């Protein structure tokens with residue numbers, strides 16, 4: 001049985017997140033953007049006004065304890081285990097072609113992908129139950145567990161943020177962290193310590209060739 005964990009009592013994150021309750025708390029580059037609308041919808045219950053055009057891309061985990069606070073006609077959504085976009089870069093390209101210029105990444109506490117070492121054998125058994133051979137199931141899970149596993153939810157969000165920023169340098173990306181206990185989005189404290197302006201104008205071919 002999954003229970004809703006409280007991030008407030010989780011020492012791991014206590015000092016690593018910043019509250020987002022007013023416009024003053026929102027980084028200037030996100031103010032007045034669909035990112036701000038998304039944050040206030042989640043944290044304050046403010047309704048999102050839609051323009052009829054896609055305004056935002058949201059990437060988050062498949063986690064069933066987290067529900068997105070968005071109406072129709074507002075955002076594209078990529079939901080994958082751990083919330084990372086790895087392997088779905090083409091989808092990002094597609095949303096760019098539809099006019100999207102803002103990406104929100106939502107990490108969360110108590111992610112199953114941080115416990116994959118202990119969960120992987122159950123995934124193997126579940127696939128065997130589907131008629132897969134043990135050998136094929138083990139090889140498949142081993143290969144994909146490496147790609148999906150994370151050691152720390154907040155650190156994984158940071159690494160994926162930096163990776164996406166280097167691949168899509170003109171996209172405004174907001175790394176956010178949701179607490180499953182109260183459903184509030186918070187800003188990772190490391191965001192304010194990073195160099196915000198990227199002078200990148202072209203992306204190296206090698207980086208693109210290495211994409212899965």
Ligand SMILES: [Zn+2]
Nearest residue numbers: 061063111112
């Ligand atoms: Zn998760």
